Amino acid sequence: MGFLTDSILLGLQYAMLALGVYITFRVLNIPDLTVDGSFTFGIAVSGALTAAGHPVLGLLLAIAAGAGAGLITGFLQTFAGIHPIVAGILTMTGLYTINITVLGGPNISLIDSDKFFTAAQGLLPYEYRTVVRMAFALLIVAVAVLLLALFFKTSYGLSIRATGDNEDMVRASSINTTATKLTALAIANGLVALSGGVIAQFQGFADINSGSGLIVVGLASVIIGEVLFGGRRPLTVGLISAVVGSVAYRLIIALALQINILNANSLKLISAVIVGITLAVPAIQKKFPNLKLRRGGQKNA
């Protein structure tokens, strides 16, 4: 059953990625491709600082780094008036150079460095290794979900949600939508980078290519979560569904690998197909109204 705990643990580490994608894709209603770059930025910052002996600082700065990347994408989208998808691609592409500079090479090993959970692991016998890791991963995810749920219930959080829903109306109610977009992109990419930062320390190495294609993983997690929770739900449930979706995604893949349906190289294709089909559901339903693919989840204008 090792693979079960392993994939739950992995799913929790990637849950912050799913939360970040949920915020841009579902709350802000903007597909943000910064993710691939900001995830690796998190890995690079967390990896470099862990190697230098500051694992906790590494996680905190990873969040700041991701938030900074999100701000750049936001700046390109708003002040520079660049299409959101292109803006994300620009930031992501530019970040490659920054990431490899931060890492000082394509990859570094953190096997011998102290990680943020090393001290806690040292207090307990070796058998509790996984328990400690699981506890830390759960704690980080729980804190993230809690803070987000509270934040989106504040006045400013509400303005951000409304920006994704009816931007004209938000501007007409005296809220600066440039500011709300920048904030949301910063939070989302901060979470994505935190995910990368945590993963770098858990897996014990930082690699420049870890981020490629992760936007699809994030989308798949969000969508799988929504399917499991019966469609699009209110925000707090939506956040939880993204976390559950992330774990479910890892479990599905682990199971498929376990029973040899597919090999590791086909993961990306499978993820892309899952996301593609699910996103096509509303269009398919429109064409074939009698087809019952999913209960509810219809967006009302």
Add this chain to the structure above:
Amino acid sequence: MLEITGLQKTFLKGTPNEHHALQNLSLTLPDGQFVTIIGSNGAGKSTLFNAIAGSFSCDAGQIVLDGRNITRMPEYRRARTISRIFQNPLMGTAPNLTIEENLALSYARSTKKLFSRAVTRKDTDYFRSLLAPLGMGLEDRMKTRIGLLSGGQRQAVTLLMCTMVPPRLLLLDEHTAALDPVTAEKILKLTAKIVAEHRITTMMITHNIKDALQLGDRTIMLEQGRIVLDLSGEQRAQMDVAGLLQLYRRESGKELDNDRMLLTGE
């Protein structure tokens, strides 16, 4: 008090399609005045609203609201004091937020700190007391997504949102035109009541001449970006739909042309 002086706006300047939407338009509204605005298609009614609300900047002229020159102020900043309701009921509310969240969004703009709870129990009670007089049963559906409401219901909520913190100026851009007659009547009554209650300075564009003469205390008619008629007091009280049309013919030398204008009146 709203003071507009010499407002100019030309679209597609320097092309064969050049269009003078506002031509040296000046208008002063004392505090608490309710002006109705009529005019043919392309007369510049909505352009005037766009200029006041800040949807674009004007070529010349200035707009002063309560002594403050807002001519160059960005739209979202003007929105602190100017509220606007559009014809399309979908424009004024966020469909995926609940009724109470939508109301909270407007309520927050002057009363709340950024990071305080958006909807408290106290707010819910207050919103309920605002919704109940509408007689639409919305006070019992506070947690319903606005997207599930009808156009009339959404416009009613929009009206509440735009006036719950009374604005210094309320712009109504044919806000009942997309509703069925019964609902439109209801929303108009509600509008008149709220405007009177808070003595809000209001401008209302309408294509219904009868409404234009009945509601408010002044009626202006726009034609090619100019004010061609300005009725108030006794003269307005005496006016009926036929009289207004006749006056229009005399002033502009042509028939009133508006495919949505309701020319019937009793």
